[in-house]
Amino acid sequence: MSEVRKQDQAAAVEKPTMRDALVTAAFRLFMERGFEQTTIDDIVAEAGVGRRSFFRHFPSKEDVVFPDHDGCLAEMTAFLQDADDAGDPVEQVCDAARLVLRAYAVNPAFSVQRYLLTKKVPNLRAHELSVVWRYERALAAHLRARYAARADGALRADVIAAAVVAAHNHTLRTWLRSGGEGDVTAAVGQALSFVAETWSGSQAPSAPESQDDEVVVVVARRGTPMWRVVRGVEAALDV
Amino acid sequence: MSEVRKQDQAAAVEKPTMRDALVTAAFRLFMERGFEQTTIDDIVAEAGVGRRSFFRHFPSKEDVVFPDHDGCLAEMTAFLQDADDAGDPVEQVCDAARLVLRAYAVNPAFSVQRYLLTKKVPNLRAHELSVVWRYERALAAHLRARYAARADGALRADVIAAAVVAAHNHTLRTWLRSGGEGDVTAAVGQALSFVAETWSGSQAPSAPESQDDEVVVVVARRGTPMWRVVRGVEAALDV
DNA sequence: TAATTTGGGGTACTGAGTGCCATTGCGAGG
């Protein structure tokens, strides 16, 4: 009942049993019959709690898939606030990104399950974008403050933040796609150094990578210029 | 019944009056009493159509705020597909971003209204992220094909695509915040050149064989809305 | 004129999310 309190850095009040029970029950049902095929009533029945209690712990059905992103975001923000004003801001946001990575790497099985869900549920993908967007804004805000003296500081901050997030997510997704095998930390480190060295100092990037061949199925309306709709798809597919 | 096909680049069946009436009615009510305070019934009552017809043209309440993003995405993808394989890929995706900018600049008043809505409605902000994500994936897919020969091609593609989108959005938002004053095209051009100059010129051409190893199947019923096509495709692709 | 196709309307249903209130568990003070 009381040994559940571990990650005290989450800066959130611990709801020892109920919250975890809901997450566990939700994931079991989501993996078993799919996200959209699972109702809130199914989850609360599986967890043995009342329906109203679900929304007391999670604002929406999607949020149960990202149960600790609030804590992680708070952790990242605190880290950036404590960052040395004399240090390299690009390196600092890269370290902040590594902090997020650690949250994923702590529980690979959970992260892979979540990846499989978000990959094929549009609702969850959209929700994940919102989550990632908050991280990116936090990084951009830090860079913006550090680049306040530059004329193009705000633009530079937004671009670097986006690049850091993209490099982080690219490597993370590759790792998740592999099922959580190998050393993510090292891979993300290489990817981040590729970004960091673009704006910080010397050069020497290059990370091993293999492109994946995919089968494309295009659905379009009869009588429409086919070549147009056909292109409109491969944009949407490449995850 | 046959002179209706005008803007063939939209690759969508023309719904002359009804669709536009719904968009106009929706925006009037959204600006007047807010997005969440407006129900679908309010919109269809204002437009003088049946409730069921709303969902025949828009998959969700949020989509009415981005009525032409499907056509714009198709246009951008077509542009990238027609791009010269010998040209600089970074410049090409920058031009593609300029294409999207043009869609915003065509109707500044509408774009500013939409910006004011998405700025303060979390639901709309999340939906906009999904829209932007599709553009970014289209750019990344093009870069990925062009960088197929590189070892770190996929990472580089994702990072550059994210940077281009960030630069585009940064400038666009600044312009929208100003109420649509000034020359966006020039401002975005500067921002994009900032990105292009950091990554351009270091490309390794070496033709990636082709993308013809993809299987393409086109099936649909006549009159299917564009969003339904796109969604059906994404479902079939597990994107 | 009857059958079919196409676009739109109407009704009823599912399910997410919310507000309100009753209940239960628990510590403090009488």
Add this chain to the structure above:
DNA sequence: CCTCGCAATGGCACTCAGTACCCCAAATTA
């Protein structure tokens, strides 16, 4: 021991987004 908060939870009832199903009208075709 009782009871007064007090916080957490459960139990409804409600709104509204989104969907399935059926109907209707106009246009087309046999």
